[in-house]
Amino acid sequence: MTSRSPLIAHLEFSNVPAPEEVVKPTLAIIGAGGHGRVIADAASLSNDWHLIEFFDDNCSNKKFEGNWTLAGQMKILMDQQSTERKMVIVGIGNNGLRHDLQKQLEEKGWTIATVIHPRAIVSASSTIKPGASLMAGAIINTGTTIGAGCIINTKASIDHDCQIGASAHVSPGSTICGSVQIGDRTWIGAGSVVSNNVRIGNDTIVGAGSTVIRDLPDSVVAVGTPARIIRRRTLNSEFNSNDVKIELSN
């Protein structure tokens, strides 16, 4: 999905013949919390979607305007058949939960959407996998791969030749230097710097404002400048998907 629809391209270049009418798909977003709404905002500005539907178990009273609507609980979406006219993205901030839900949706045959804010800068030689969301001011440089379900948040930059694992989250204002590897479901806190060539394992947390200058293993919490490990994470510790029970299967 490009960030600019053929219709818009036509409006900007009026000597181009009118395209066939393009019927845009619906974007279903799981989660109507802060992260889900930031995705919806980026999606609206991209002008790629006919309608934006939220599915959320916890906000039945929420009202939206324009082409945003609260369509009901998550189970309603899971009971629907996948269709070419609707794509889905998981708009939940918890990395483990987002990872699990995206896998379940894929298994049920849904097409997973990628949402890129029109003011993100994305190298043509980078790869952005399904379910990723790139927010306003994000910069993805050449040769970098952004994994499935990743969040590259507001004003975060990922430089050349990085590998960002599935469902990782690079928080607002972080700077990831060249040739960095970040594991699956790892969370880089806001305003952090990860120095070039560093490798960070899976399920690790880097605290806000940290500077990572050496490799970090799987499943640790590291903070400060330079970042030091303050503890190991266990499977049931906070920020883990096991904390949040959501049953999607029938």
Ligand SMILES: CC(C)(COP(=O)(O)OP(=O)(O)OC[C@H]1O[C@@H](n2cnc3c(N)ncnc32)[C@H](O)[C@@H]1OP(=O)(O)O)[C@@H](O)C(=O)NCCC(=O)NCCS
């Ligand atoms: C790293 C983090 C997850 C740790 O949370 P926690 O496990 O609850 O840790 P605590 O608050 O108990 O702090 C433990 C120790 O680490 C220190 N610490 C925590 N976060 C720190 C940080 N970002 N930088 C430096 N030190 C930090 C605390 O001061 C405390 O030190 P002390 O034992 O000497 O008093 C959290 O502090 C953090 O930075 N979260 C990221 C927030 C963020 O970026 N949000 C963006 C959302 S889009």
